[in-house]
Amino acid sequence: MISTTTLTQPATKYIFVVGGVMSGVGKGVTSSSIACVLQARGLKVTAVKIDPYINVDAGTMNPTEHGEVFVLKDGLETDQDMGNYERFLNADMPSSNYMTTGSVYLSVIEKERNLEYGGRNVEVVPDIPLEVIRRIKHAAHVATADVVLIEVGGTVGEYQNVLFLEAVRMMKSQEPENVAVVMVSYLPVPHAIGEMKTKPTQTAVRMLNSAGVFADMIICRSSLPVDQKRKEKIATFCNVRAENVISSPDLESIYDIPLNYEQDNLSTQLLSILNLSPKQPTNLRAWKQFVKQSKSGVGTVKIAVVGKYFNSGDFVLSDVYISVLEAIKFSAYKLHLKPEISYLSAHEFADKKQLKKLDAFDGILVPGGFGKTGIEGKLNVISYARKQGIPYFGICYGMQLMVLEYAMNVVRLKNASTEEIDPTAEHLVIGVMPEQREKIAKKEMGGSMRLGQYPAKLKAGSVAAKAYRATEIIERHRHRYEVNSEYVERLQNAGLQFSGTSPEGALMEIAELPTSVHPFFLGVQFHPELQARPLAPHPLFTAFIKAAYESRS
Numbered sequence: 001m002i003s004t005t006t007l008t009q010p011a012t013k014y015i016f017v018v019g020g021v022m023s024g025v026g027k028g029v030t031s032s033s034i035a036c037v038l039q040a041r042g043l044k045v046t047a048v049k050i051d052p053y054i055n056v057d058a059g060t061m062n063p064t065e066h067g068e069v070f071v072l073k074d075g076l077e078t079d080q081d082m083g084n085y086e087r088f089l090n091a092d093m094p095s096s097n098y099m100t101t102g103s104v105y106l107s108v109i110e111k112e113r114n115l116e117y118g119g120r121n122v123e124v125v126p127d128i129p130l131e132v133i134r135r136i137k138h139a140a141h142v143a144t145a146d147v148v149l150i151e152v153g154g155t156v157g158e159y160q161n162v163l164f165l166e167a168v169r170m171m172k173s174q175e176p177e178n179v180a181v182v183m184v185s186y187l188p189v190p191h192a193i194g195e196m197k198t199k200p201t202q203t204a205v206r207m208l209n210s211a212g213v214f215a216d217m218i219i220c221r222s223s224l225p226v227d228q229k230r231k232e233k234i235a236t237f238c239n240v241r242a243e244n245v246i247s248s249p250d251l252e253s254i255y256d257i258p259l260n261y262e263q264d265n266l267s268t269q270l271l272s273i274l275n276l277s278p279k280q281p282t283n284l285r286a287w288k289q290f291v292k293q294s295k296s297g298v299g300t301v302k303i304a305v306v307g308k309y310f311n312s313g314d315f316v317l318s319d320v321y322i323s324v325l326e327a328i329k330f331s332a333y334k335l336h337l338k339p340e341i342s343y344l345s346a347h348e349f350a351d352k353k354q355l356k357k358l359d360a361f362d363g364i365l366v367p368g369g370f371g372k373t374g375i376e377g378k379l380n381v382i383s384y385a386r387k388q389g390i391p392y393f394g395i396c397y398g399m400q401l402m403v404l405e406y407a408m409n410v411v412r413l414k415n416a417s418t419e420e421i422d423p424t425a426e427h428l429v430i431g432v433m434p435e436q437r438e439k440i441a442k443k444e445m446g447g448s449m450r451l452g453q454y455p456a457k458l459k460a461g462s463v464a465a466k467a468y469r470a471t472e473i474i475e476r477h478r479h480r481y482e483v484n485s486e487y488v489e490r491l492q493n494a495g496l497q498f499s500g501t502s503p504e505g506a507l508m509e510i511a512e513l514p515t516s517v518h519p520f521f522l523g524v525q526f527h528p529e530l531q532a533r534p535l536a537p538h539p540l541f542t543a544f545i546k547a548a549y550e551s552r553s
């Protein structure tokens with residue numbers, strides 16, 4: 001095994017976060033909050049996510065099933081939890097911090113094909129867990145971290161989890177002093193009984209133990225705080241000390257969680273388990289300031305997000321657009337406003353009679369998307385926002401459709417479309433990017449879009465440049481199609497300005513109408529939401545929210 005211990009530097013510490021009882025209790029936010037409070041002790045912290053899917057990355061997963069695809073700076077398509085890490089740590093995460101079952105198997109198989117196992121028998125155990133451990137250590141090395149948090153997706157007891165728990169067991173037996181295990185459990189308070197029950201947690205801990213892994217700390221998610229009596233009961237039955245049973249009740253906002261953890265001395269307890277000295281007393285000053293500001297908005301701003309992935313059976317999901325929603329909030333808070341965000345399904349606006357509903361909003365946002373469904377409704381919404389002077393912010397597909405709408409209704413191009421939907425249309429205002437055409441033909445669809453960070457230059461004096469207060473920017477991307485350069489001149493002559501392009505000018509990155517004709521009508525080919533942080537709201541979102549608030553009816 002590689003040892004990270006040197007004489008001068010303390011060994012890197014590893015904290016595994018595993019889930020018990022059930023999924024959906026906020027393990028990602030819990031991991032992010034732990035990372036946040038440890039960072040507040042002056043330590044260098046990074047966070048790794050293990051996703052138990054065969055998909056090699058999250059780019060090929062259905063958004064309504066899996067939630068948002070979060071694109072890292074270096075282009076990897078990952079799970080939305082990576083976004084939580086970036087937001088809670090106010091730092092970019094590298095692609096070494098994400099793995100799926102599929103990616104782990106793929107590299108083991110590739111190594112085997114390259115004879116890197118020296119002709120020996122390659123087996124699921126130990127070779128898969130060893131590859132998991134190698135990746136975790138690599139992530140620690142890349143981040144030069146004091147502490148690495150590793151969130152193991154899924155729940156203890158699930159078949160898909162087994163090999164990852166085996167990696168935890170192996171690491172803990174190799175370097176027990178450097179590894180801690182935190183189990184995030186759920187304590188129900190059944191209505192009929194009115195009492196918080198600890199039994200499911202006890203059962204989950206036993207299941208974890210049967211994998212040879214023992215929890216050092218249990219974080220108790222529940223609707224209510226866990227009282228001392230139950231903390232002691234959990235301690236006795238689950239083999240942890242009572243001070244390592246942490247109460248994690250539902251709170252008004254997820255950003256309250258780190259502050260709540262520190263009330264239970266979480267960082268001190270974890271550092272003592274790992275025998276690691278903090279570099280400073282907890283410093284969450286900026287975080288507290290952000291949380292305070294988030295609750296003290298004076299005005300209200302009403303934003304409609306028009307998407308197509310909100311409905312899942314009888315339920316409405318907003319996870320698909322989580323970064324967009326958070327970005328709206330951060331900018332509203334910065335402006336001392338309370339955001340009221342409504343999720344509207346694009347489909348309903350295929351019927352133009354429904355468009356009147358949009359009058360109730362101060363601003364409209366159409367986020368990224370793919371394919372045909374909902375497109376008619378989105379085009380109608382954009383057209384309405386343009387004509388009625390309702391501030392509009394289009395992201396990726398929301399920008400492409402904004403440009404298409406302009407081409408259809410202002411430039412008056414008949415039979416115009418995007419190549420993604422109708423490649424036979426006469427005017428392909430949005431066309432496939434040249435390097436993408438080949439990939440589509442070869443069906444190379446996984447991880448092959450234009451992904452990750454690229455620079456762009458902005459026109460001085462434009463709405464975009466004023467918002468950024470800069471003329472050079474770097475943003476993250478995820479797309480295969482782009483504005484067709486053949487139509488740029490006609491669109492510009494008709495009033496739509498391309499205020500942001502790739503550095504050499506070939507690719508249209510931002511389209512906008514001047515403020516003399518519309519209070520805010522702007523679309524971006526990239527995904528600004530991926531870089532919006534609680535402590536650093538995104539300037540374009542702030543400009544949009546400001547325009548929305550100022551033009552409210």
Ligand code: GLN
Nearest residue numbers: 368369396397479480481
């Ligand atoms: N479907 C469009 C494209 O591939 C937009 C992608 C997106 O919105 N992320 O270019």
